[in-house]
Amino acid sequence: MGAPSPARAAEAVQRAAGVIAARARGDLDGAEALLAAFATPTDQARAFCLLAELALGLVRAQTGQPMDDLVQELNLLVEQALTMPPAG
Numbered sequence: 001m002g003a004p005s006p007a008r009a010a011e012a013v014q015r016a017a018g019v020i021a022a023r024a025r026g027d028l029d030g031a032e033a034l035l036a037a038f039a040t041p042t043d044q045a046r047a048f049c050l051l052a053e054l055a056l057g058l059v060r061a062q063t064g065q066p067m068d069d070l071v072q073e074l075n076l077l078v079e080q081a082l083t084m085p086p087a088g
Contacts, residue, residue: 004043012038012047013054020051 004012015034022031038044056070063070 004046009046009050012043013050016044016047016051 003009015037019031019034022028022034035044038047056067056074059065059070060067
């Protein structure tokens with residue numbers, strides 16, 4: 001089957017960004033609907049991977065930091081988020 005066409009990949013990345021935007025504004029139902037719209041888990045994973053690469057590329061362009069440093073910072077933030085008690 002292989003990789004999706006560029007147009008299909010762009011649509012999937014936009015959907016992944018929509019999931020993040022919906023969650024950020026508290027629209028959990030909208031985020032779930034967008035997640036359910038992915039054809040396969042593989043399509044979903046590819047979209048979020050490309051979105052992460054693009055987002056990290058934007059940060060790298062703004063800060064000049066090497067990608068390895070950005071990924072290390074991201075890993076620390078993930079670790080902190082997973083060890084924090086739930087809000088509320």
